[in-house]
Amino acid sequence: MKATDSLPRIWKAKWIDPELPHDSDKRQPASVLRRRFNMENTENARLYITCHGLYEASLNGRRVGDFVLAPGTGNYRKRLCVQSYDVSALLRTGINELSVTLGDGWYRGSVGIDGMNNYYGTDIALLCQLETNGTPVLCSDEEWEASQQGPTRENDLQQGETYDARMEKITDWHAVSVLDLRYDNLVSDESVPVIEQERFPGKLLRTPNGDTVIDFGQNLAGYTELHVTAEAGQKLTLWHGETLDENGNFTQKNFDPGDRNKNGIPQKLDYICRDGENNWKPRFTVFGFRYAKVETDIDLTGAEFTAIAVYSEMPQTGFFECGNTDVNRLFLNSMWSMRSNFCDIPTDCPTRERAGWTGDAGVFAPTAVYLADCYPVLRKWLVECRLAQHEDGLVENIAPVNNKGGMISNMLQGSAGWGDACVLVPWALYEAYGDKQILEENYNMMCRWVSFCEKRARKTRPHNLLNPYHRYLVDEGFHFGEWCQPDVNNTETMKKTMLTGAPEVATAYYYRSSSLLSRIAGILGNTEDEKRYAEIAEGAKKAYRYSCTKDGKISSDRQCEYVRPIAFGLLDADEAQSAADRLNDLVAKNGYHLNTGFLSTPDLCRVLADHGHTDTAYKLLLQEECPGWLYAVKRGATTIWETWDGVRADGTVHDSLNHYSYGAISGWLFNGVCGIRLCAKDLCIRPHPHPSLGFAKAEWRSPVGTIQSGWKYEDSRLIFDITVPVPAIIELPDGENYEAAKGDHHYEVLL
Numbered sequence: 001m002k003a004t005d006s007l008p009r010i011w012k013a014k015w016i017d018p019e020l021p022h023d024s025d026k027r028q029p030a031s032v033l034r035r036r037f038n039m040e041n042t043e044n045a046r047l048y049i050t051c052h053g054l055y056e057a058s059l060n061g062r063r064v065g066d067f068v069l070a071p072g073t074g075n076y077r078k079r080l081c082v083q084s085y086d087v088s089a090l091l092r093t094g095i096n097e098l099s100v101t102l103g104d105g106w107y108r109g110s111v112g113i114d115g116m117n118n119y120y121g122t123d124i125a126l127l128c129q130l131e132t133n134g135t136p137v138l139c140s141d142e143e144w145e146a147s148q149q150g151p152t153r154e155n156d157l158q159q160g161e162t163y164d165a166r167m168e169k170i171t172d173w174h175a176v177s178v179l180d181l182r183y184d185n186l187v188s189d190e191s192v193p194v195i196e197q198e199r200f201p202g203k204l205l206r207t208p209n210g211d212t213v214i215d216f217g218q219n220l221a222g223y224t225e226l227h228v229t230a231e232a233g234q235k236l237t238l239w240h241g242e243t244l245d246e247n248g249n250f251t252q253k254n255f256d257p258g259d260r261n262k263n264g265i266p267q268k269l270d271y272i273c274r275d276g277e278n279n280w281k282p283r284f285t286v287f288g289f290r291y292a293k294v295e296t297d298i299d300l301t302g303a304e305f306t307a308i309a310v311y312s313e314m315p316q317t318g319f320f321e322c323g324n325t326d327v328n329r330l331f332l333n334s335m336w337s338m339r340s341n342f343c344d345i346p347t348d349c350p351t352r353e354r355a356g357w358t359g360d361a362g363v364f365a366p367t368a369v370y371l372a373d374c375y376p377v378l379r380k381w382l383v384e385c386r387l388a389q390h391e392d393g394l395v396e397n398i399a400p401v402n403n404k405g406g407m408i409s410n411m412l413q414g415s416a417g418w419g420d421a422c423v424l425v426p427w428a429l430y431e432a433y434g435d436k437q438i439l440e441e442n443y444n445m446m447c448r449w450v451s452f453c454e455k456r457a458r459k460t461r462p463h464n465l466l467n468p469y470h471r472y473l474v475d476e477g478f479h480f481g482e483w484c485q486p487d488v489n490n491t492e493t494m495k496k497t498m499l500t501g502a503p504e505v506a507t508a509y510y511y512r513s514s515s516l517l518s519r520i521a522g523i524l525g526n527t528e529d530e531k532r533y534a535e536i537a538e539g540a541k542k543a544y545r546y547s548c549t550k551d552g553k554i555s556s557d558r559q560c561e562y563v564r565p566i567a568f569g570l571l572d573a574d575e576a577q578s579a580a581d582r583l584n585d586l587v588a589k590n591g592y593h594l595n596t597g598f599l600s601t602p603d604l605c606r607v608l609a610d611h612g613h614t615d616t617a618y619k620l621l622l623q624e625e626c627p628g629w630l631y632a633v634k635r636g637a638t639t640i641w642e643t644w645d646g647v648r649a650d651g652t653v654h655d656s657l658n659h660y661s662y663g664a665i666s667g668w669l670f671n672g673v674c675g676i677r678l679c680a681k682d683l684c685i686r687p688h689p690h691p692s693l694g695f696a697k698a699e700w701r702s703p704v705g706t707i708q709s710g711w712k713y714e715d716s717r718l719i720f721d722i723t724v725p726v727p728a729i730i731e732l733p734d735g736e737n738y739e740a741a742k743g744d745h746h747y748e749v750l751l
Contacts, residue, residue, distance in 0.1 A: 006084050007188050008048050013129040013139035015181040018102065018146030020174065027104075027159075030152035030284065032170060033126055034099045035144045041132050042091035047098075049128040050082040050186065052121060054105035054284050057128070059090035059098055067193035068310050069157075069286065072344040073106045074380075075387045075400040076120045081189035087130070098138065100126055103155040103284030110158040112402030113353040115265070119402060125179055127186075145173040155284040158354070160240075160268035165278055166232055191380040192313040194344050196222075202292070202305035207249045212294040214238075216307035219290040219639040219658055221340035221350035223269070225281035227304040230273035236296040238305075240267035240289035242351065242658065246651025250293040254646065254653040255351040265352060273298070286310055288340060288350030288658050290638065311339045312377045317701040318370040320669050323694025326633045327621065327669075333633065334663030337640040338364075338371055341660050345381040345400075349642065349656035355398045356381060359480065360661050362421030363602050367667030368660075369432035370676075370700055378425055379438060385422050386445045393452030395419035395445070414452065415479045416506035417599045422449050423513040427520070433703045434680040439520050446517050447529070453510045454536065457543075461501050467546045472539035474510045475501030482560045485597035486627040486644055504548045504561060505599065511540035512568045544570055554579055559586050560600040566611070567603035580611030592619040593627055602664035606672050609688040617672070618690045621665065629665055674698035674709040675731075683728035685709050685740075689718060697721075713751075720747040 018031035047064060049057060050071045057064040064085050071081045102125075103109075108118045130138040149172040154162040202214035202224075214224075219242055228236065245251040255265060267287040271280055292305065320331045341347045346361045346368075347354050361381065368374045381399065388396040394414040403409055413419075426442045429435070456477050460470040467473055479502040484490055515537035521529035544565070545552060552575035554562055562583035566576045587594065587608070596604050605617040624630045627644035635647050642659040670676050673696050675687030681704055689696070689711045697710030705725025712719050722730060722745045730738040734749045 007082055007186065008129050008131060008136070009134065011127075011129065011183055011186075012136045013048075013127050014141045015125045015127050015179040016140045016142070016144055016176040017123055017125050017179050018176050019124060019148065027154045027156060028124075029148045030150060030155050031102045031124060031146055031148055032099065032150040033102070033144050033146045033176065034097055034173075035138060036095060036097045037138045039091055039093055039096050039132075039137065042088055042093060043132065044134075045086070045088040045091050045130065045132045047085045047087045047128060047130050048082055049085070049100070049126075050080055051100075051102055051127065052076070052123055052125040053107045054103040055100055055126065056283050057098065057100045059087055060092065060096055062090050064090065065193070066195050068196060069105065069194050069284070069344065071189065072191070072194065073400065074345075074384055076107060076185070078185055078387045079187055079383065080185050081191075082186050083189050098128075098130065100128065101150065101152065101283065102126060103152070105157060105284060109156045111354070112398075113355055114403055115158060116402070116404065123179065125181060142176065142178050144176045146176045147173045152283065155282070157285055158265050158267070159285070160266055160270070160287070161282040161285045162270040163280060163282070164272040165274040165280065166272060168274070191344070191376045194310060195313050196308050196310055197339070198309040200307040200309075202307060204294075204300065207244065208247055209249045211250055212300070213244075213250050214292045214294060214305045216290055216292075216305075217638070218307070218336065219288070219340070219637075220307060220309045220336060221286055221288050221343060221658070222308045222310040223282045223286055224292055225279075225306045225308055226271065227277075227279050228273065228298055228300065229277055229302065230275075230298045232273060232275040234273045234296070234298050236271045236273070236294065236298055238269040238271075239293040239295070240269075240287040241291050241293070242289055242656075243647065243653050244291065245653055250291055251653060254655055254657060255288070255349070267351070281308065286343065286350065288656075309339060310343065312342045312344055312374075314342060314372040314374050314377060316372050318372070318666075318670060319699040320666070320674070320697070322673070322696040324622070324692070326624075326630045327693065329633045330629055331666050331669060333637055333640050334367070334660065334666035335371055336638060337658055337660035337663050338368060338374075340639060340658050342368075342372075342374060342377050344377070345384060346377065349659050351656055351658065355402060356384060356400060357398055357418070358385065358395065358421040359397065359415065359418035359483070359598065360659070362417065362424045363599060364660050364664050365421075365425045365428035366431075367602070367664045369428055370667060370670045375429060375433055375438075378429060379441075382422070382425060382438075382442050382445075386442065389422075389445055389448060392455070393448035395422045395449050412478045414477060416474065416502065416509040418480065419449055419452075420509045420513045422446055423516050427516050430520075430523075431679050436523060439524060443520065443524060446513070446520065450510075450514050450517055450533065450536065453513065457507075457510060457540075464501070464503065464547060467543060469539055469543035469546055472507070472510070472536070472543035473503050473547055474506035475503040477506070479506050480598070481505050482558070482597035482599055484643060485558070485560065486593070486595050488595075488597075490597075504544075505564070507540055507544045507548070508564050508568055508570060511537050511544060511570060514540060515569070541570055554582065557586065559583055559590075559594060559604065560596045562586070563596060563600040563603050563607050566607045567600070577611055580607060580613060584608060584613040584616050587616050587620065591625075592616065592623055593625065594620055594623075595627070598661060601662060602667065605665065605668045609672050614688050614690055617688070618692050622692060629662070669696075670698050670700060674711070676700055676707050676709050678702060678704065678707075681726065683707070683724060683726055684731065685722055685724065685728055686731040687711055687720065687733070689713070689733060716751050718749040718751055720749070721745075722747070
């Protein structure tokens, strides 16, 4: 049973508050609401429901839908999603009972990088309307009753949940209050639900310090289901973490928020047992974890613990396999970090911040479209970007916004490469899906962002005024720059950027967004805009080339400053080749380690391979030392880490171990290693094979049909097997090009 995308014609339901007056600073039990009602006709029955907080609804003891953490997240002040369920099969003639349990969720629970409470309000309220054949038969109103004496004693998305199974039979009920709340922010939910997905049985182990720990074998976002036999009143506590420390003991140090979150992030479940068999899983919390530390006096003989992955319903569409098992694991790690962080919206990590950082989505979207059908999730998130855009066009670094702002916070917004996600993500979706609607929906936001950058560019720092194109040079405003570069103090670099500007990064992105926007305007038939943004892009290119190159030549020891202009098209063909050659030299000199950061790493291998340096691209891919993609794999990682050395050589752990950003390398496995490149509905297959893998094959269940591209080395031959669902151009490494019809194609190249 799934939510559908509609609203009732008329709201007759009232907003009702189930809680008695309380101290809002204290964590509250989940509220349970119920209403008994009589039904004569159960056909074409539909329940419309939303809330402040999170809801789980049941009709006659059977759960309504499978949406976990409904109604989802967002800027509730401007947009609150309503779900609609066909509940005909759950109803019966005669007496029925609708029960709804409400948790704190994103509305008033701990959220964001600061772990704030009550961000949207202190109330918790329900709105629901049951209709048959379009006629309301039951509405939330003053006739309902509620209780806070149910089994869920505390709940919080980040902190965890406390459940007392002895309190499952509720006898203490009271009246509800009708609240005068808004209806004008209610919208139909057009995304996909967050649901329970893969399940991983846990294995009990004893750590060196004597703790009992469960290893689920996979880092994921979700929660633990338990099955134990116990006596009434016995308690079991589970603390969830991503890794073991250097001594093999359970730890949560790698997502310790420090001063940002006074409450900490315990990721804790407390369960108080009933007599006999106990089967339970939480409703209103989600964690990032692979391990759980157990504290209990219960005999765990025969106990079962299962980790349940929870993420948005988005079927896997990308499949990759090659002759190197570590690269295959790297691909799976990318997939799992995406799953862990696509929980209604794309977030950075499922532990500390859980924030919709624009920069993360911007760099990963071109990869995400290969891996899974993520269109609905990214489309919903782009709505949040639009809601977070300022009047002057600035796009916040996080959407939905989850901080209280203030002068300093407002100053540190609109970073290049972050705000540009408002252009980059719709473009990635358009290239994959070929649907102009995503461009139309976000066109105004893109235009306003580029206009904001245009105003920034007009304010030039004195030392850059000699640039004849300085009105297109972006050296003002806050920018993270090339964030998270290895061997660089990124905090000091950011401070320097604030003092002197970041024209290399910011002007390059000004060019990238304005040039893409010109193309988008043309696709949408806005010819005047197409011309205007092309002129802006040309000005930004000239400004960049004057300040950041010497007649198209780059002088830098940082790899990112070669990758970016090549990838963005800021250099002509000869200049790009020369820059790629220099980049190749820098990588070789660095022992075939990358030193690119957050923004340019996704393009590194592609830029090298496309310019004849395939050997170097593969040496980077297969690099087992830090920094390198296979370092984490060799350390037993099952997800992508936030930093290259998330677990250091001495075993010290730090930062998140579940960030998808550097997993963008998996995009190159598809568009580089196997060469699958789709621009709207134009398909090109341009593989870059290399003997170090032996073979590689990719399958993409794309919007135009299933695409397969594979190659293998066999004796003195390089064999290609390619299947295309539409006519395509196939470009092989020997320089031969083919216009291929729909169907299967086999090629052999002599080595």
